[in-house]
Amino acid sequence: MIRLAIVDDHAIVRAGFREMLNDELGMSIQFEAACAEEAKTLLGQHPCDVLMLDLSLPDQNGIDLLRTVKQRHDETQVLIISSFSEDRYALPMIRSGASGYLCKDCDRNDLINAIHTVAQGRRYISANTAELLAREITGEAEKTAHEQLSEREMQVFIRLAKGESVSQIADVLHLSVKTVSTYRSRLLEKLQLGSNAELATYAHQHGLIFA
Known part of the structure; x- marks a missing residue:
């Protein structure tokens, strides 16, 4: 059973993900949180395998929470699910310790695939992110x-x-x-x-x- 947590400050977004995942066999949502402090408290009480994390939170940005989770709960894989573009944020988030990056407009199959991938301790890399990574490795991408x-x-x-x-x-x-x-x-x-x-x-x- 893959134990999940959803951290997003919008109740409607959490409800949407919950609806997408409720009928998926082998997955269980351990808790939902609307801010970083709530997420840290609940994670201490309810360990999970995959934490689905938005980058924009009201009390602390998602990058800081990502680092805290990786320091205190190394066994928890963090899957970033954000409205921010992959082009700008996917690689920096993966370098910071995220196991994968998805945009919120992803379809259900992509989400399920990403959760299974990171739960196995692997990185989830979308086709778009793979292209960004390839361009960086070959030196084709200009760095800001x-x-x-x-x-x-x-x-x-x-x-x-x-x-x-x-x-x-x-x-x-x-x-x-x-x-x-x-x-x-x-x-x-x-x-x-x-x-x-x-x-x-x-x-x-x-x-x-x-x-």
Whole structure:
């Protein structure tokens, strides 16, 4: 039996997935959550094999929740199901620890196939994502400036862009204020920007802020 969890802040979306999966033999929905904190609490109480995760949540973006799940519940496979384009987000999410990426307009067969694939500990790669990966491996894909940032730089970047202060970021990421300030200076240099306001503008223009 594959134990599932659905994390999405829209009740109608959760209901839609529940309806798609209710009649599927060999699958059981352990819980549903509308925000990151609720998901973390319920996951501690009800272990699951596959967590279906939206990127846009009201209290915390899905990337941070993904990392938390992988740190605390390594046996849980995370399948991102988002309204954001595969072209922009699939590969970064898989690099961050997701086992697969689907758009919300996927059909039922794709969803069932993805769940079975990741439940077996494998990566679910759609045809579109496979093409993106092939282009990257062969050097055909042009990387934007932010795609060349390290994972930690990206974490700091997103938080700065959302208006968090250096001290707030230091506290959340368990870093010193000096270290975060160094990351900020490095980000401004790498992205060729001059202020936090420009960081926020860049993040909005490239669709990097989920909530």
